Amino acid sequence: MRLGILGGGQLARMLALAAHPLGVRPRVLDPSPDAGAGAVAEHVVEPWDDARALARFATGLDAVTCEFENVPVASLEALAADELAVRPGPRAFAAAQDRIAEKTLFTTLGIPTPAFAAVDAQADLEAAVARLGLPAVLKTRRLGYDGKGQAVLRDASDLPGAVERLGGGGLIVEAFVAFRREVSVIAVRGADGDCAFYPLSENAHAGGILRVARSRPGDPSRDEAVAHVARLLEHLDYVGVLALEMFDTGAGLLANEIAPRVHNSGHWSIEGAETSQFENQVRAVLGLPLGAVDAVGHAAMVNFIGAMPPAREVLAIGGAHLHDYAKSPRAGRKVGHATVRAESPAALEVALARLVALAETHGDG
Amino acid sequence: MRLGILGGGQLARMLALAAHPLGVRPRVLDPSPDAGAGAVAEHVVEPWDDARALARFATGLDAVTCEFENVPVASLEALAADELAVRPGPRAFAAAQDRIAEKTLFTTLGIPTPAFAAVDAQADLEAAVARLGLPAVLKTRRLGYDGKGQAVLRDASDLPGAVERLGGGGLIVEAFVAFRREVSVIAVRGADGDCAFYPLSENAHAGGILRVARSRPGDPSRDEAVAHVARLLEHLDYVGVLALEMFDTGAGLLANEIAPRVHNSGHWSIEGAETSQFENQVRAVLGLPLGAVDAVGHAAMVNFIGAMPPAREVLAIGGAHLHDYAKSPRAGRKVGHATVRAESPAALEVALARLVALAETHGDG
Numbered sequence: 001m002r003l004g005i006l007g008g009g010q011l012a013r014m015l016a017l018a019a020h021p022l023g024v025r026p027r028v029l030d031p032s033p034d035a036g037a038g039a040v041a042e043h044v045v046e047p048w049d050d051a052r053a054l055a056r057f058a059t060g061l062d063a064v065t066c067e068f069e070n071v072p073v074a075s076l077e078a079l080a081a082d083e084l085a086v087r088p089g090p091r092a093f094a095a096a097q098d099r100i101a102e103k104t105l106f107t108t109l110g111i112p113t114p115a116f117a118a119v120d121a122q123a124d125l126e127a128a129v130a131r132l133g134l135p136a137v138l139k140t141r142r143l144g145y146d147g148k149g150q151a152v153l154r155d156a157s158d159l160p161g162a163v164e165r166l167g168g169g170g171l172i173v174e175a176f177v178a179f180r181r182e183v184s185v186i187a188v189r190g191a192d193g194d195c196a197f198y199p200l201s202e203n204a205h206a207g208g209i210l211r212v213a214r215s216r217p218g219d220p221s222r223d224e225a226v227a228h229v230a231r232l233l234e235h236l237d238y239v240g241v242l243a244l245e246m247f248d249t250g251a252g253l254l255a256n257e258i259a260p261r262v263h264n265s266g267h268w269s270i271e272g273a274e275t276s277q278f279e280n281q282v283r284a285v286l287g288l289p290l291g292a293v294d295a296v297g298h299a300a301m302v303n304f305i306g307a308m309p310p311a312r313e314v315l316a317i318g319g320a321h322l323h324d325y326a327k328s329p330r331a332g333r334k335v336g337h338a339t340v341r342a343e344s345p346a347a348l349e350v351a352l353a354r355l356v357a358l359a360e361t362h363g364d365g
Numbered sequence: 366m367r368l369g370i371l372g373g374g375q376l377a378r379m380l381a382l383a384a385h386p387l388g389v390r391p392r393v394l395d396p397s398p399d400a401g402a403g404a405v406a407e408h409v410v411e412p413w414d415d416a417r418a419l420a421r422f423a424t425g426l427d428a429v430t431c432e433f434e435n436v437p438v439a440s441l442e443a444l445a446a447d448e449l450a451v452r453p454g455p456r457a458f459a460a461a462q463d464r465i466a467e468k469t470l471f472t473t474l475g476i477p478t479p480a481f482a483a484v485d486a487q488a489d490l491e492a493a494v495a496r497l498g499l500p501a502v503l504k505t506r507r508l509g510y511d512g513k514g515q516a517v518l519r520d521a522s523d524l525p526g527a528v529e530r531l532g533g534g535g536l537i538v539e540a541f542v543a544f545r546r547e548v549s550v551i552a553v554r555g556a557d558g559d560c561a562f563y564p565l566s567e568n569a570h571a572g573g574i575l576r577v578a579r580s581r582p583g584d585p586s587r588d589e590a591v592a593h594v595a596r597l598l599e600h601l602d603y604v605g606v607l608a609l610e611m612f613d614t615g616a617g618l619l620a621n622e623i624a625p626r627v628h629n630s631g632h633w634s635i636e637g638a639e640t641s642q643f644e645n646q647v648r649a650v651l652g653l654p655l656g657a658v659d660a661v662g663h664a665a666m667v668n669f670i671g672a673m674p675p676a677r678e679v680l681a682i683g684g685a686h687l688h689d690y691a692k693s694p695r696a697g698r699k700v701g702h703a704t705v706r707a708e709s710p711a712a713l714e715v716a717l718a719r720l721v722a723l724a725e726t727h728g729d730g
Contacts, residue, residue, distance in 0.1 A: 001676075017382060020405055023676055023689030023701070040385055040405055274684060274706070289681045296661060311366075311388055316654045319639060324388030336388070341639070 001286055002027060002060055006048055006075070007067035008035030010325035010334065011262050014270070015067065016041040018278035024286065029057045036326045048075050058084055065240060065285045069096045069260055070143055087191070087239040087285040092260040095236070099141045099172045099257070106255045109235055111228045113255040114247075119171040122163045128173045129159065135176035138162055142170065148208065152176065177254055179247035183216075185225040186266035188241045188280040189233045191287040196280065197226045198273055198293045201265040203245075207364075209332070212302050212356065213265040214348075215272045217295035224253050232258065241266070241281040264303065264334070271321050271341045272299025297341045298348040302355040304336040306364035314338050317354050319347075331364055366651055367392060367425055371413055371440070372432035373400030375690035375699065376627050379635070380432065381406040383643035389651065394422045401691045413440050423449055430605060430650045434461045434625055435508055452556070452604040452650040457625040460601070464506045464537045464622070471620045474600055476593045478620045479612075484536040487528045493538045494524065500541035503527055507535065513573065517541065542619055544612035548581075550590040551631035553606045553645045554598045556652040561645065562591045563638055563658045566630040568610075572729075574697070577667050577721065578630040579713075580637045582660035589618050597623065606631075606646040629668065629699070636686050636706045637664025662706045663713040667720040669701040671729035679703050682719050684712075696729055 001024045005012045008030030016026035016037050026041035033045050046053035049072045058064065063085040066076070073090050080086040095101050099116075106113040117128035119138065129136055134156070140149035151162060153173075163171060182205065186198040199217040203210055216222075229244040236242075243263030246253040266277040275283075275291025283290055307329035314322045317340065324336045338355050342348040366389045370377045373395030381391035381402050391406035398410050411418035414437045423429065428450040431441070441455040460466045464481075471478040482493035484503065494501055499521070505514035516527060518538075528536060547570065551563040564582040568575055581587075594609040601607075608628030611618040631642040640648075640656025648655055672694035679687045682705065689701045703720050707713040 013385075017385060020378075020382060020691070021686075021688045022680075023673065023687070023691060025404065025691075039390065275686075283680060288677055291680065291686075292683055308388065312653055315387075315648060315656065318657055321386075321640075321656075322388070323386045326385070326388060326390075 001025070001062045003282060003286060004029065004057060004061040004064040005037070005041070005067055006064065006071050008032065008037040008041070008043060009067060010036055010327070010336075011067035012037035013040055013325060014267075014278045014323070015065075015262065015281060018276060019282045022279070022282060022288070024282055027057065027061065029053070034328075039326060048072055051078060054078055055082075058082060063087055063285045063287075065281065066093070066261055069093060073097070085285070085287070088236070088242070088260045089239070092236045092238055092242070092258075096258050096260045097142055099139060102257060103172070103174075105232070105235075109231045111231060111255045112252060114177050115175040117173050119163060119173050120169040122160075125159065125163050125171075125173055129153070132173065132175045137174045137176055138166060139172050139174065140166055140170060141172050150208070177247045177249060179254075180250040181248045182245065182256075183219075183221060183225065183248050183253070184213075184243055184245045184263065184265040185222070185229050186241060186243050186263055186269065186277050187226070187229040187233055188277070188284050188290055188293070189238050190284045190290045191239050194290055195230060195233055196290050196293045197222075197229065198266060198269055198277065199295050200225055201268070203265050207332075209305055209334070210264050210303055211305070211359070212300060212352070213268060214300040214352075215268050215295055215298065217298075221248055221253055228253065228255060240284045241277050264337075267323070267337050268299040268301040268339045269293070270323070271339045272296055297343060298345050299339055299341045300348055300352050301337050301339045302352065302359050303334055304338070304359050304363050305334060306331050307362055308336050309358040309362035313358055314355070317351050319351050320355060335363075366390070366427045368647060368651060369394065369422060369426040369429040370402070370406070370432055371429065371436050373397065373402040373406070373408060374432060375401055375688075375692070375701075376432035377402035378405055378690060379632075379643045379688070380430075380627065380646060383641060384647045387644070387647060387653070389647055392422065392426065394418070399693075404691060413437055416443060419443055420447075423447060428452055428650045428652075430646065431458070431626055434458060438462070450650070450652070453601070453607070453625045454604070457601050457603055457607070457623075461623050461625045462507055464504060467622060468537070468539075470597070470600075474596045476596060476620045477617060479542050480540040482538050484528060484538050485534040487525075490524065490528050490536075490538055494518070497538065497540045502539045502541055503531060504537050504539065505531055505535060506537050515573070542612045542614060544619075545615040546613045547610065547621075548584075548586060548590065548613050548618070549578075549608055549610045549628065549630040550587070550594050551606060551608050551628055551634065551642050552591070552594040552598055553642070553649050553655055553658070554603045555649045555655045556604050559655055560595060560598055561655050561658045562587075562594065563631060563634055563642065564660045565590055566633070568630050574670055574699075575629050575668055576670070576724070577665060577717070578633060579665040579717075580633050580660055580663065582663075586613055586618055593618065593620060605649045606642050629702075632688070632702050633664040633666040633704045634658070635688070636704045637661055662708060663710050664704055664706045665713055665717050666702050666704045667717065667724050668699055669703070669724050669728050670699060671696050672727055673701050674723040674727035678723055679720070682716050684716055685720060700728075
């Protein structure tokens with residue numbers, strides 16, 4: 001079987017590495033000749049929005065999936081029109097690409113989410129803040145990631161010019177959530193409707209970028225998270241891996257955003273689950289049975305941001321598993337991660353602290 | 366870093382899949398344009414014994430290893446002469462390629478092995494059998510694998526013409542061992558002399574080909590096996606993964622043969638050990654620290670011989686992990702394997718029985 005992937009970065013690279021053992025040949029579409037997945041997959045060096053390039057890319061494929069959510073929906077629709085299985089489908093991407101559509105979807109499905117309002121002019125912001133109160137968070141509706149395109153409005157003095165500074169319109173303002181922690185649930189739905197839910201991830205961000213994600217098997221919030229994401233999977237008739245990020249307020253979970261793809265907070269599943277999110281994405285998208293998602297030991301992941309620590313130092317940590325994305329160093333760039341797997345939560349934290357220290361010493365602070 | 370691998374079959378393919386996450390770019394040398402590792406590694410399509418091809422292959426590599434033991438020793442020596450790290454070194458291959466050298470090495474190191482004698486003519490065989498008794502096993506000294514180049518001599522009537530039938534000379538005759546079971550130990554030694562020993566494998570063969578290998582953590586014969594293989598590692602100043610196959614007679618282990626490479630009986634280590642034999646081979650050969658080799662759950666592997674069962678049926682078995690080598694079907698050919706990992710030995714056997722049934726239904730009986 002042949003699987004097409006739109007995008008050739010680290011997620012495509014890990015999807016490709018999971019595909020080969022299943023007898024699946026991966027092919028990535030990425031305009032960058034240096035895309036990291038190119039070393040482990042057939043690489044079509046073309047843009048994502050050229051109809052002829054898409055047709056060439058699609059030739060002979062059994063299914064297509066995406067590694068990033070900002071893929072042009074029109075490209076997905078064009079591929080799907082050619083009777084190719086495009087999974088997840090264009091609908092999920094349309095929702096994920098627009099924060100208003102996303103939060104409206106949560107509300108429609110009865111999934112709690114912070115209060116929000118669309119902002120297309122400064123007057124909209126003033127009106128919304130009168131209703132939501134301060135602090136609040138102003139974000140671009142589209143194309144935000146890793147904390148980019150956001151501004152926290154702490155008091156009235158932050159309001160003047162705020163809309164202009166984020167581009168003048170196409171914004172959303174959300175009530176500020178004083179959360180206890182950030183969590184996510186990685187879910188997968190097969191072509192036959194079968195669903196599986198990984199243990200909850202507890203996520204630590206800094207500077208808007210995920211730094212550490214811990215697998216939390218048996219977490220008391222898991223059932224609540226699963227109920228929310230299950231509703232999304234059914235409503236979207238979703239096929240593939242879906243991540244739902246949430247704030248845990250201590251009095252319940254509030255949905256923050258979805259990612260219609262494998263997700264950074266699920267990278268620990270390569271070693272820390274019976275079947276990784278990458279393998280289950282390949283299985284789901286090609287109509288194969290899903291694999292079990294039970295926890296294997298205790299696992300956590302540390303992102304390497306900006307630059308990689310020396311492999312030798314990572315591998316000297318017992319239970320550490322290195323994932324180098326073969327990217328050149330650059331400030332703020334995710335260039336790799338390491339997962340540590342341990343027999344006990346206490347042993348996990350000891351090894352994790354060493355990995356975090358390496359990440360901070362060699363990468364962005 | 367860049368790692369060269371002589372040979373581009375399934376072992377090179379699994380080495381390459383283990384190399385990428387470590388930030389190691391694999392390059393394979395294999396004269397077959399269809400070599401399965403070509404999909405996941407740079408592939409130099411050249412023979413193993415052409416000096417200029419070897420030089421081109423070696424350009425820019427940090428180290429070279431081999432996926433098969435019958436690589437020309439002269440080629441390894443030529444690569445090593447260019448100050449390239451060739452690991453394991455030519456000495457281990459010289460011993461592994463000649464059953465007389467191999468068994469003499471065992472004897473020198475005090476490792477018990479079946480009684481044996483060199484046979485270069487029918488008279489040698491008659492003299493040896495008078496000493497060793499019958500039954501006995503006559504084998505080619507070189508290039509035997511998967512039960513090829515062997516004949517069991519059960520009684521005196523099997524002797525006439527036996528040497529002629531195996532090529533007339535260059536043979537070894539060994540006392541027949543009525544073993545209780547076949548076991549192997551996968552060991553790895555780092556460039557710094559650090560050693561690690563995987564849980565014992567218990568191996569079931571049929572028709573001379575390995576069918577099932579079970580990880581046996583806590584096996585009572587493990588210490589004995591480790592003592593034997595540790596002596597080999599030290600004596601050969603070995604760097605990399607070494608497999609030692611043994612007969613368990615019920616009254617001790619008898620060494621049968623070594624493989625100076627990753628080994629089929631260790632394939633379960635991908636899911637069933639903290640660090641796979643493939644990753645540890647990459648780490649050792651490049652001078653990186655070794656990874657822990659502790660068992661992760663209970664694991665066993667089933668070879669798919671001749672043809673693959675449908676992926677869908679393998680993946681429907683809970684805890685089953687598929688490894689398709691992307692080879693075309695052919696009688697007697699190893700085309701893939703599946704590992705099953707389970708919480709208990711009992712659950713393992715239930716899933717294993719289903720995998721064995723699939724292997725027998727779809728592949729060679």
